[in-house]
Amino acid sequence: MEDAIALLDRFGDEARILAGGQSLMPLVKARELRPHILIDLNRIAALEALESEAEGHSLGALVRHRQIAASGRFESGPYAALGDAARSIGDLQVRNRGTAVGSVVHRDPTGDVAPAALALGGRVRVLGANGGREIDVESFQESPPDPSELVTHLRVSVSGGASAYQKLGRVEQDRAIAGVAVWLELEGETCRQARVAVGGLEPRAARLPEIESALEGARPADEEARRRIAELMTRRVRAQTDELATADYRRHVLGSLFERTVASAISRHAGTR
Numbered sequence: 001m002e003d004a005i006a007l008l009d010r011f012g013d014e015a016r017i018l019a020g021g022q023s024l025m026p027l028v029k030a031r032e033l034r035p036h037i038l039i040d041l042n043r044i045a046a047l048e049a050l051e052s053e054a055e056g057h058s059l060g061a062l063v064r065h066r067q068i069a070a071s072g073r074f075e076s077g078p079y080a081a082l083g084d085a086a087r088s089i090g091d092l093q094v095r096n097r098g099t100a101v102g103s104v105v106h107r108d109p110t111g112d113v114a115p116a117a118l119a120l121g122g123r124v125r126v127l128g129a130n131g132g133r134e135i136d137v138e139s140f141q142e143s144p145p146d147p148s149e150l151v152t153h154l155r156v157s158v159s160g161g162a163s164a165y166q167k168l169g170r171v172e173q174d175r176a177i178a179g180v181a182v183w184l185e186l187e188g189e190t191c192r193q194a195r196v197a198v199g200g201l202e203p204r205a206a207r208l209p210e211i212e213s214a215l216e217g218a219r220p221a222d223e224e225a226r227r228r229i230a231e232l233m234t235r236r237v238r239a240q241t242d243e244l245a246t247a248d249y250r251r252h253v254l255g256s257l258f259e260r261t262v263a264s265a266i267s268r269h270a271g272t273r
Ligand SMILES: Cc1cc2nc3c(=O)[nH]c(=O)nc-3n(C[C@H](O)[C@H](O)[C@H](O)COP(=O)(O)OP(=O)(O)OC[C@H]3O[C@@H](n4cnc5c(N)ncnc54)[C@H](O)[C@@H]3O)c2cc1C
Pocket: 016, 017, 018, 019, 020, 021, 022, 023, 024, 025, 026, 061, 088, 089, 090, 091, 094, 097, 098, 099, 100, 101, 102, 103, 105, 106, 108, 110, 111, 112, 113, 145, 149, 150, 151, 152, 173, 174, 175, 176
């Protein structure tokens, strides 16, 4: 790890970190990126750990999508959105190599990990020659990482509740036209706390505070209540038109995805999945 930090400090912008290579190498192959130096993290054993702590889970920078999907820790309950996101990514080869941290750092608007991390109180641990710091994924989405720093961990931490992530691509496990992550905590049928994040929309994955407030105090198990909040989301969210979908289509599917994702989180909350 010290060697990687020293190399980053020495070469700065000329160097690129290589984790799973699933986003970096396609850019290099297309000549969109021509890094002079590649710093390969893959032999730093300390970055391979997926640890469960009292307050959540800590994922080292070499924890792969497949490891998350297969770990059994993200299938139900509070952190299930991360498992949903990992399982929805690309194909087996991509999930075998690609990392959750690499996905958050890459900040692709169609990425699946960032919305799940946002809904789950995600924070990244950053290390550079001048020491370490922790920053929430929300702020990290807003400002590009300093090229001389290494992101060593992604941490997710919420207080109980249940979560889910769903996306729509052109085909299964394709880039997200739209994706929604929801975490909520219920008391009886009333939602006490909620975190909602969307992906597939420009420019970055983002939380939707207005939708979170609409959920809080509502009874989202009621279909009509869910639909009203979904309609609000459809009206308020900004979406772009690109080669995958029009903005109108994105807004439309986002509303339906939201309703389904909330229903999935509620059934997980009840322990019925
Ligand atoms: C065919 C295909 C299909 C895909 N489908 C999907 C999909 O459906 N959903 C989805 O979300 N993603 C998809 N991806 C992208 C995939 O999830 C990548 O794994 C992920 O976006 C990046 O992780 P990585 O470990 O491969 O990062 P890399 O490609 O190694 O790196 C990506 C960028 O992040 C930087 N970086 C990586 N790790 C660190 C670190 N620890 N600290 C600082 N900088 C770092 C690199 O320098 C680079 O700039 C797909 C990729 C391919 C090739």
